Amino acid sequence: MATVRDVAERAGVSIATVSFVLNNTKPVTPATRDRVESAMAELGYHRNVLARALAARSTRIIALAHPRLDTGFGSEFITSASRAARARARGYHLVLWPVDNDGDEIGELVGQGLVDGVVLMEVLLEDARVDALSAAGTPFALIGRTADPAGFIHVDIDFEQSIAVALDHLQGLGHRPTVAAGRALRLPSRITAVIMMNELATFGVMTERVVPDDLSILYFGTPGLAAIANPQLTLMRAPAAILGGLGVDALIDHLETPGALPAPQLHPCTLEPGASTARPR
Amino acid sequence: MATVRDVAERAGVSIATVSFVLNNTKPVTPATRDRVESAMAELGYHRNVLARALAARSTRIIALAHPRLDTGFGSEFITSASRAARARARGYHLVLWPVDNDGDEIGELVGQGLVDGVVLMEVLLEDARVDALSAAGTPFALIGRTADPAGFIHVDIDFEQSIAVALDHLQGLGHRPTVAAGRALRLPSRITAVIMMNELATFGVMTERVVPDDLSILYFGTPGLAAIANPQLTLMRAPAAILGGLGVDALIDHLETPGALPAPQLHPCTLEPGASTARPR
DNA sequence: CTGAAAGCGCTAACAA
DNA sequence: TTGTTAGCGCTTTCAG
Numbered sequence: 001m002a003t004v005r006d007v008a009e010r011a012g013v014s015i016a017t018v019s020f021v022l023n024n025t026k027p028v029t030p031a032t033r034d035r036v037e038s039a040m041a042e043l044g045y046h047r048n049v050l051a052r053a054l055a056a057r058s059t060r061i062i063a064l065a066h067p068r069l070d071t072g073f074g075s076e077f078i079t080s081a082s083r084a085a086r087a088r089a090r091g092y093h094l095v096l097w098p099v100d101n102d103g104d105e106i107g108e109l110v111g112q113g114l115v116d117g118v119v120l121m122e123v124l125l126e127d128a129r130v131d132a133l134s135a136a137g138t139p140f141a142l143i144g145r146t147a148d149p150a151g152f153i154h155v156d157i158d159f160e161q162s163i164a165v166a167l168d169h170l171q172g173l174g175h176r177p178t179v180a181a182g183r184a185l186r187l188p189s190r191i192t193a194v195i196m197m198n199e200l201a202t203f204g205v206m207t208e209r210v211v212p213d214d215l216s217i218l219y220f221g222t223p224g225l226a227a228i229a230n231p232q233l234t235l236m237r238a239p240a241a242i243l244g245g246l247g248v249d250a251l252i253d254h255l256e257t258p259g260a261l262p263a264p265q266l267h268p269c270t271l272e273p274g275a276s277t278a279r280p281r
Numbered sequence: 282m283a284t285v286r287d288v289a290e291r292a293g294v295s296i297a298t299v300s301f302v303l304n305n306t307k308p309v310t311p312a313t314r315d316r317v318e319s320a321m322a323e324l325g326y327h328r329n330v331l332a333r334a335l336a337a338r339s340t341r342i343i344a345l346a347h348p349r350l351d352t353g354f355g356s357e358f359i360t361s362a363s364r365a366a367r368a369r370a371r372g373y374h375l376v377l378w379p380v381d382n383d384g385d386e387i388g389e390l391v392g393q394g395l396v397d398g399v400v401l402m403e404v405l406l407e408d409a410r411v412d413a414l415s416a417a418g419t420p421f422a423l424i425g426r427t428a429d430p431a432g433f434i435h436v437d438i439d440f441e442q443s444i445a446v447a448l449d450h451l452q453g454l455g456h457r458p459t460v461a462a463g464r465a466l467r468l469p470s471r472i473t474a475v476i477m478m479n480e481l482a483t484f485g486v487m488t489e490r491v492v493p494d495d496l497s498i499l500y501f502g503t504p505g506l507a508a509i510a511n512p513q514l515t516l517m518r519a520p521a522a523i524l525g526g527l528g529v530d531a532l533i534d535h536l537e538t539p540g541a542l543p544a545p546q547l548h549p550c551t552l553e554p555g556a557s558t559a560r561p562r
Numbered sequence: 563c564t565g566a567a568a569g570c571g572c573t574a575a576c577a578a
Numbered sequence: 579t580t581g582t583t584a585g586c587g588c589t590t591t592c593a594g
Contacts, residue, residue, distance in 0.1 A: 001394065003571055014581045019573060026574095027579065046392030050335045051571030054586045059331065061376070070360045070522070078359055079351040082377035093395060095342070095376045096363035111327030113282065113587090114374060227509040241351070284587055295565045300589055307590095308563065332587030335570045394571090 002043035011039035022047060049093075061093045062251055063115045065106055065129065067122050068098040074222055074240050081119065081244035085252070092252060103132025110138045116255050119143065119247045123154075141251040143243055149264070153254055155246040157238055158266035165271055166195050166218050166236055174279045175216065192216065192280035195236075202233070212278035219276070220269060231275035239267045283324035292320035303328060330374075342374045343532055344396045346387055346410065348403050349379040353505055355521050362400065362525035366533070373533060384413025391419045398536055400424065400528045404435075422532040424524055430545070434535055436527040438519055439547035446552055447476050447499050447517055455560045456497065473497065473561035480506055483514070493559035500557070501550060512556035520548045 004022075008015040013032055020026040021036045028036075039045075053059035064081055066073075078096075085094040095115065099105045106129045110118065116139065120129055123144035130152070133140045142154035149156075167177060175193040187194065187205065193216035196202040202219055209215040211231060219226050219233040222240065226233035250262040285303075289296040294313055301307040302317045309317075320326075334340040345362055347354075359377075366375040376396065380386045387410045391399065397420065401410055404425035411433070414421045423435035430437075448458060456474040468475065468486065474497035477483040483500055490496040492512060500507050500514040503521065507514035531543040 001392070001571095004573095005571080015572080016574080016581055016583090017579090020580085023573080029579065032580080044392075046389065046394070048394045048571050050331055050340065050394055051586090052573075054331045054335055054588090055571075055573040057573090057586070064377075066360060066363070068364065070357045073356055075354055075356045075359060076351045078356060078377065079347060079379060082347070083349065083379045085377075086379060093376045093378075095374045096345075096359065096366075097374075098360060098364045098367060108327065111282070111325075113327070113329045113331055224505070224508070227505070228513070232509075282587095285589095286587080296588080297565055297567095297590080298563090301564085304589080310563065313564080329587055332570090333589075335572090336587075336589040338570070338589090 001048070002040075002045040003048070004045075006043055007036065007039045007045050010043060011035040059114060059116050060091070061095055061115045062248065062255075063095050063097045063109070063118045064248075065097045065099050065118055065120050068100055071122065072222065072224055073121070074224075076241035077121075077244040079244075080241045081248045084245035084248035092248075094248070099129065101128060103128035103130075103135075107132040107136055110136045117141070117251045119251055139251065139254055141247050141254070143247045151261075153250050153262055153264075155243055155250055155265040155267070157243070158268040161266070161268040162220070162236055163195070165268060166220075169234075169271055170195075170216065170218060170277065173216065173277060187215070193218065193277065195220065197221070203229070211276050213281065216277040216280070219274075223272070226272075226274060229276070234274035234277040235272040236269035237272050238269055242267050282329070283321075283326040284329070285326075287324055288317065288320045288326050291324060292316040340395060340397050341372070342376055342396045343529065343536075344376045344378045344390070344399045345529075346378045346380050346399055346401050349381055352403065353503060354402070355503055355505075357522035358402075358525040360525075361522045362529045365526035365529040373529075375529070380410065382409060384409035384411075384416075388413040388417055391417045398422070398532045400532055420532065420535055422528050422535070424528045432542075434531050434543055434545075436524055436531055436546040436548070438524070439549040442547070442549040443501070443517055444476070446549065447501075450515075450552055451476075451497065451499060451558065454497065454558060468496070474499070474558065476501065478502070484510070492557050494562065497558040497561070500555075504553070507553075507555060510557070515555035515558040516553040517550035518553050519550055523548050 004015045004018045008018045013036060017028060017032060018036055020028050021033050062085060082094045085092040097109055101124065110133065118133060118138055118140040120140055121143045123142045123146060125147040127146050130146055142152055145154055145156050146152065170193045171177065195218045197220045202217065205217065211217055217233060218236060220236045222238055223235060226235040246265045250265060253262045254260065285296045285299045289299045294317060298309065298313060299317055302309050302314050343366060345359065363375045366373040378390055382405065391414065399414060399419055399421040401421055402424045404423045404427060406428040408427050411427055423433055426435055426437050427433065451474045452458065476499045478501045483498065486498065492498055498514060499517060501517045503519055504516060507516040527546045531546060534543045535541065
């Protein structure tokens with residue numbers, strides 16, 4: 001592997017100059033820049049990211065902290081995050097960190113100095129990982145929200161907008177809204193439609209009522225379960241692929257503009273028709 | 282962040298000694314080892330992986346090269362790979378590389394010196410990425426196989442075993458085997474059951490025949506599609522979660538025992554009953 | 563068994 | 579505009 005030293009020698013300049021053209025950090029005459037650039041091309045030079053990171057105190061690596069056991073969030077989330085990281089002009093790397101919910105593990109990992117920041121998946125209302133990252137002084141972005149997300153970089157589902165779309169769908173079918181959020185143990189018989197956010201509960205309800213004849217169900221979540229159900233559930237699909245990319249983008253924005261706190265990015269679910277919603281009888 | 286220097290000072294030894302206990306690379310008196318270890322504990326010392334990597338010429342980071350656009354392989358694959366990497370006693374990191382099928386991009390990435398090896402997903406029979414990695418001299422493991430996999434570290438689906446299970450299932454229902462591999466344009470009417478490996482083709486067949494009354498279909502692949510189909514497909518599910526971990530394990534084994542070439546790990550699909558297979562009429 | 567010292571490949575003052 | 583040089587934090591000979 002060729003090093004800056006080799007390039008410098010071949011171009012007849014100092015290694016500092018090579019670094020300057022590499023990073024565009026100081027003015028260099030077009031002529032010398034040319035010489036350096038062709039030397040790099042001829043040698044097939046690739047800058048060693050490790051050495052760069054050590055010297056520059058910035059690794060351009062970010063971590064995606066995901067649940068240790070797969071919660072079935074779908075590969076789109078991860079691949080979109082991975083693409084977003086590499087897509088930037090100068091390219092970040094994304095490492096995967098399977099971590100528990102207590103903050104110890106993630107604290108240990110950031111202590112290793114490998115990453116410039118962390119994207120945290122499946123954030124809880126009270127989240128020890130968030131505390132650990134704050135304590136360590138590591139920049140991070142949340143996918144989801146803690147109880148008090150103000151002050152944290154975060155991206156999440158736009159629930160308000162999503163609910164609006166969901167209600168619109170149900171009302172279009174002729175259902176009338178009522179306020180009954182929460183976990184009612186038993187569904188009053190006058191209810192003609194429900195919006196469900198919980199897998200298990202959804203299947204529970206489906207055993208008690210004839211869907212969609214007696215009850216329409218609109219399910220918020222990922223398609224896996226919705227597809228398997230019988231009848232196939234009408235789904236408000238979480239924008240997984242989009243959130244992954246947005247989270248990474250927000251974090252990188254922050255890293256490159258230390259002052260700024262990127263505004264929260266909220267993205268709605270999209271309605272995917274199924275057979276679990278219909279006109280009320 | 283505390284450094285070896287801080288630890289050495291506090292323990293009253295040289296930084297070399299600290300390194301020796303850190304890596305267990307030279308004998309150290311229990312007494313001094315103790316002093317060093319408590320110094321590390323007191324300072325909350327974490328070894329900087331970058332500096333270690335640069336000096337030791339080994340990063341303990343491996344890359345998972347995945348298709349740039351999500352092919353719906355499921356998150357289990359990636360999370361199991363990520364867990365396998367971190368699980369080892371001394372912990373590897375896994376970075377994600379979305380790459381095209383031509384070898385340029387991956388060649389560029391390994392040139393950066395960030396990783397000790399690469400796990401390659403969705404390997405093709407003729408694969409430019411494999412050539413690029415070979416040329417670069419980077420250790421790698423394949424998920425899948427090239428036309429001639431001998432000499433490459435690889436893990437894959439055990440097709441032989443899987444087919445045996447599949448045939449067993451169909452014969453148990455009363456179908457009789459015939460040899461008709463390939464892509465027959467039209468299905469002879471005497472055929473009572475097929476094993477399908479291709480999404481599109483499967484749906485094509487389903488529009489032409491009544492399933493499972495006229496034709497039983499056994500589908501090899503991932504559950505996403507199988508679940509959505511009507512009737513729900515009987516599935517031979519690819520062992521994604523297992524292969525991810527096996528691939529990483531094989532690569533790390535190789536990295537830590539430069540001589541050895543880990544034997545190919547083949548793992549069969551598992552049969553998941555659906556409604557697309559039945560007794561022939 | 564322990565320490566001194568020379569790097570790993572690069573960045574970034576500071577000088578020239 | 580370019581070069582000299584001192585690190586970044588660690589590993590690893592080579593002496594002692």
